[in-house]
Amino acid sequence: MAAKVPLLAILLGVLLLAAGLTLAGYDAVAALGALWNGAFGSWYAFSSTTLVRAIPLTIIGLGIALAFQGGALNIGAEGQFYAGAIAATWVGLHVAGRPPVVALPSVLAAALLAGGGWVVVPVWLRLRYGVLEVISTLLLNFVAASLVSLMVQGPLQESRRIYPQSDPIAMTARLPVLPGTRLHAGIVLMLLAAAGLWYLFARTLWGFRLRAVGAGPRAATISGRIDARRMAAVALLGSGALAGLAGGVEVTGVSYALFQNLSPGYGFTGIAVALLARLKPLGVLATGLLFGALEAGAGAMQREAGVPAVAVYVVEAVVILVVLLADAAARRNLLRTAT
Amino acid sequence: MTDPVVLIGGFLAAAVRVATPLLLAATGETLTERSGVINLGLEGMMLAGALAATLGASASGPWTGFAVAVLAGILLALLFAAVSIVAQADQIIAGTAITLAAVGLTGTVYREAFGAGGAGLTLPTLAPLAVPGLSRLPLLGPALFAQPMPTYVALLAVPISWWFLFRTRAGLLLRATGEGAAEARAAGVRINAVRTAATVAGGAFAGLAGATLVLAQVGSFAENMTAGRGYVAIAIVVLGRWHPIGVAIAALLFGAATALQFVFQAIGLAVPYQLFLMLPYVLTLLALGGAVGRVRAPAELGRG
Numbered sequence: 001m002a003a004k005v006p007l008l009a010i011l012l013g014v015l016l017l018a019a020g021l022t023l024a025g026y027d028a029v030a031a032l033g034a035l036w037n038g039a040f041g042s043w044y045a046f047s048s049t050t051l052v053r054a055i056p057l058t059i060i061g062l063g064i065a066l067a068f069q070g071g072a073l074n075i076g077a078e079g080q081f082y083a084g085a086i087a088a089t090w091v092g093l094h095v096a097g098r099p100p101v102v103a104l105p106s107v108l109a110a111a112l113l114a115g116g117g118w119v120v121v122p123v124w125l126r127l128r129y130g131v132l133e134v135i136s137t138l139l140l141n142f143v144a145a146s147l148v149s150l151m152v153q154g155p156l157q158e159s160r161r162i163y164p165q166s167d168p169i170a171m172t173a174r175l176p177v178l179p180g181t182r183l184h185a186g187i188v189l190m191l192l193a194a195a196g197l198w199y200l201f202a203r204t205l206w207g208f209r210l211r212a213v214g215a216g217p218r219a220a221t222i223s224g225r226i227d228a229r230r231m232a233a234v235a236l237l238g239s240g241a242l243a244g245l246a247g248g249v250e251v252t253g254v255s256y257a258l259f260q261n262l263s264p265g266y267g268f269t270g271i272a273v274a275l276l277a278r279l280k281p282l283g284v285l286a287t288g289l290l291f292g293a294l295e296a297g298a299g300a301m302q303r304e305a306g307v308p309a310v311a312v313y314v315v316e317a318v319v320i321l322v323v324l325l326a327d328a329a330a331r332r333n334l335l336r337t338a339t
Numbered sequence: 340m341t342d343p344v345v346l347i348g349g350f351l352a353a354a355v356r357v358a359t360p361l362l363l364a365a366t367g368e369t370l371t372e373r374s375g376v377i378n379l380g381l382e383g384m385m386l387a388g389a390l391a392a393t394l395g396a397s398a399s400g401p402w403t404g405f406a407v408a409v410l411a412g413i414l415l416a417l418l419f420a421a422v423s424i425v426a427q428a429d430q431i432i433a434g435t436a437i438t439l440a441a442v443g444l445t446g447t448v449y450r451e452a453f454g455a456g457g458a459g460l461t462l463p464t465l466a467p468l469a470v471p472g473l474s475r476l477p478l479l480g481p482a483l484f485a486q487p488m489p490t491y492v493a494l495l496a497v498p499i500s501w502w503f504l505f506r507t508r509a510g511l512l513l514r515a516t517g518e519g520a521a522e523a524r525a526a527g528v529r530i531n532a533v534r535t536a537a538t539v540a541g542g543a544f545a546g547l548a549g550a551t552l553v554l555a556q557v558g559s560f561a562e563n564m565t566a567g568r569g570y571v572a573i574a575i576v577v578l579g580r581w582h583p584i585g586v587a588i589a590a591l592l593f594g595a596a597t598a599l600q601f602v603f604q605a606i607g608l609a610v611p612y613q614l615f616l617m618l619p620y621v622l623t624l625l626a627l628g629g630a631v632g633r634v635r636a637p638a639e640l641g642r643g
Contacts, residue, residue: 024451073431075379121624129628132636134379134431135577136627138570142620150613265442271435308450310562313443320436324428332427 006276009322010290013315020314021307031305038300039293048182049299052254054292055186056081056246056266061273061284062193063242069201069279070235071214071228076122076137077243078267079144080115084244086151087114088251089258092169093156103172108189108248115244116237118144123233133236141267149260156258165259175253184253190288193242197281210235243267265313269295272316276323291316344477350595350602351482355490356556358594360385360548362493364572365579365586366500367544372576373504374537375517375639379434380419382569383441384542387411388549390445393560394452396462396553404462405550412546413539415441420535430641438569446562464558465489489551494587496544501583513537517637545569574623581637589626596622 018028039050060077067074074080087110095103122136149164151157156166175184201207212219213231246266255262273291277283294316298309364381371378378384391411396404415437423433453460468491470484483494504510515523516533524530548568553560575593579586600615 020447024447075431075435125624125628131627132577134377135570135574136624138567139574139620139624142567142571143617143624146613146616146620149616150611153613154611268435268439271432272439275432308447310443310446310450313439314447315443317436317440317443320432320439321422321428324433324436325422325426328426328428 005323005326006278006287006319009276009319009326010315012322013318016318017311017315020311026305026307031301031307034304035294035297035301037297038304039297041300044181045296045300047178049296050289050293051183051187052292053296054288055184055190055253056250056263057269057273057291057295058190058284058288059186059193059246059249060243060266060270061277061288062190062197062281063239063246064270064274065277065279065281065284066197066242067235067239068274069214070210070232072126072232072236072239073132073134074119074137074236074239074243075134075271076119076140076267077239077246077270078263078265079137079141080118080240080243081247081250081263081267082144082148083118083240084111084115084247085251085258085262086148086156086247087111087244088248089151089156089166089169092173092251093167094170095173096170098170098172100172103170104175104252107169107173107252108245111248111251112241112245115247116241118244119236119240123236126236127229127233145260148258148262152258152260158257166257168256169251173252174256175249177253182254184249186249186253189245189249191285193245194281194285201281243270264295269316272320275320278323278327346602346605348478348481349605350598351478352485353598353601354591354594355482355486356594357597358590359486359490359493359555360551361568361572361575361593362587362590363489363496363548363551364545364569365575365590366493366496366583367541367548368572368576369579369581369583369586370500370504370513370544371537371541372581372640373517373637374513374534375520375637375641376424376534376538377430377434377573377641378416378419378538378541379431379570379573380415380437380441381434381541381545381572382565382567383438384412384415384545385549385552385565385569385572386438386445386563387415387441388546389553389564390449390549390560391546392550392553393460393462394448397460401462401465401554404554405547408546408550409543410546412542412544412549414542416539416542416545417535419542420538424531424534424538442563445560449560449562461559462554465555487555489547489555492547493551497583497587504583514637517639520639545572548572571619571623574627577636578623578626592626593619593623 018032021028021031038045040046064074064077088107091107091110122133125131125136126133152164152166158165158167175186177184209226210231213226213228269291273287274284276287294312298312301307302309364385368378368381388408388411392404392408395407419433419437422428423430465487467485467487473484474480512528513533516528516530520530575589576586579589596619600612603610
């Protein structure tokens, strides 16, 4: 059951896309063929578009899984990603001349801290005033987008002051790239993060308590010595830190510079990635790869079959809705058998 | 130096203009949230309304545009209601998915209809409708009495929704559903029907808000043109404490915070414009801390 529903959801999403494309007068077979080839058609396509795209989605998805497991709904990963990207660029521009063993870790640490820092205000508002983190993290996405715009036209603008982007970061601050591809070492960080989160959830008391809080904060508070509010706050901070790391990895592994619209909605797609994996870290690896492939293929579909790439958002939405419906139905069945 | 009366008058008019689509969407969302449902699909419904208005108006005039936009909002609201109310799936996630779907759908349809990256279609925007006499009032005249039609609709919707919520039996049932679903159900209220109706009303308002953006303000559609206004409307509902009049004040304050940038531009103050883009969001965030602490959300809000 556990793996069947997501697979069914994907199948349904793709079928719906095919039906829509046919209705709109496209050659659906050719379009889906282009999508497949763009994602898996060659080693280069797979390593340099699918995997490269999957890295930020997976790291953000892991963070969202952490927050949601703790019952905190972080809808602000987009903003946290940008906070991380700004910090990484800032530090990355100032570490020239330092050896990579110093430069790279400090850049990534800055991204991690900035992402976590970006949720400090939502955490405080939630603890102190009970403001829903859904609203506060969302609002901060807009602030972050304006902050990036301010940075690339202000303090971080490239030295000739023409284009709204930063100078390239120091060579020593860049992640190594696999020869012949664009695949960068961010994939190692992604795997480490997934393994770490898996260990946390499956093998530690803290992870067990966190999941208890997410499943029922009142029950967890009443039955044990668990401070549900604090657990959720820590999960939210960790979630922001991971999204910030994703921003840092994107700057040090792909763009080497800061510019506006660096993220094509990673923060929102990351929610779908986490949900489809049922908030399980190892599952996020699989769903991150899937969405990476879908978005990489969408680019090829637009180039080769003329289908707008944004059409895959509909597939993503269908996937979320189907999984949601299946989970809701399963929950109702459980209630029915219990009573 | 600009004449201060003209400057302030222009600032107030801009504030009301910015506030209009937000107020429409937030008034609808107030009804939805009072029934215990939080609709994060609002952003998508506004966006769908904006595209539908563009298509409808280019086919047969602005009024068709408004009608089709309301319909688009209602259709998405029905989908949201089917998932989150009837099937009782998580409202936050369902709403996010609806918005994602709307971004994809509107982007695809728009490129399909007007070509990728093409100049698109420019529509004539509705002319301001001046109320005779009142529109000549200094300062407030241009802001409140020389606006296009949707602004008057938005302003009228405030007392009407107040009256509906607090002075009619249907409004009482709606609030009861939002405060205690079990008790309301025991009293014979059909919870799901009430919530679906409230959500559909919210969708209709969101569609109207999207149409307002296109037909009364911008004059054309652009991908993702709502740019988060739907989410801002949700924050405004919280800021306005789930009360139509509070919501109206919050929407106008947000409009004013946004319109400040025009004033500073006019004065020629050398401050990066991005700071003004951030200001409304930061102020909303701060105000939420101050406002929410003293008021309680509808007890059932967000529970499936």
